[in-house]
Amino acid sequence: MARLNPINIGGVMVSNATLHNFDEIKKKDIRINDSVWVKRAGDVIPYISEVDKSKREKNYKEFKIPNKCPCGKFQIIKLNNETVQRCNGGSKCPINMLSL
Ligand SMILES: [Zn+2]
Known part of the structure; x- marks a missing residue:
């Protein structure tokens, strides 16, 4: 999740936007403190459509x-055929990131 300075989009205050996964963050080149364009449609979690790079420091x-x-206790790993990172402890991980 991206934590945003709250903004009113279509009558709803939005303060979070999904970042999907690290590949998406890299692809869109989203950095900490960036100014971003956020899109929201229906009940879908708002997402960052674009970074306003003119405002980047x-x-x-x-x-x-x-x-x-x-x-x-464990390391974060990424399997080649997956897009998300996981704890390599699997079911032994008390947080069990598989269920997030
Ligand atoms: Zn873990």
């Missing part, structure tokens, strides 16, 4: 994919 950092799971 030099010091805006790219997202880093964590290499440790928040459970603290």
Whole structure:
């Protein structure tokens, strides 16, 4: 999720937007503190359609994919045929990212 400065879109205050996965963040080149265009349709979670790069400052950092799971016991891995990162602890992970 992207945490946004709350903005009213079509009568609804929006403060979160889905980022889908790290590939999407990379593809759209979304960085921390970026100004973004957010789209919202019906009940679908709002998403970032585009980054306004004219408002980007030099010091805006790219997202880093964590290499440790928040459970603290296992590593974050990405299988070649999948688009999302997972804890390599599988069912032994107390957070069990598979269910998120
Ligand atoms: Zn874990």
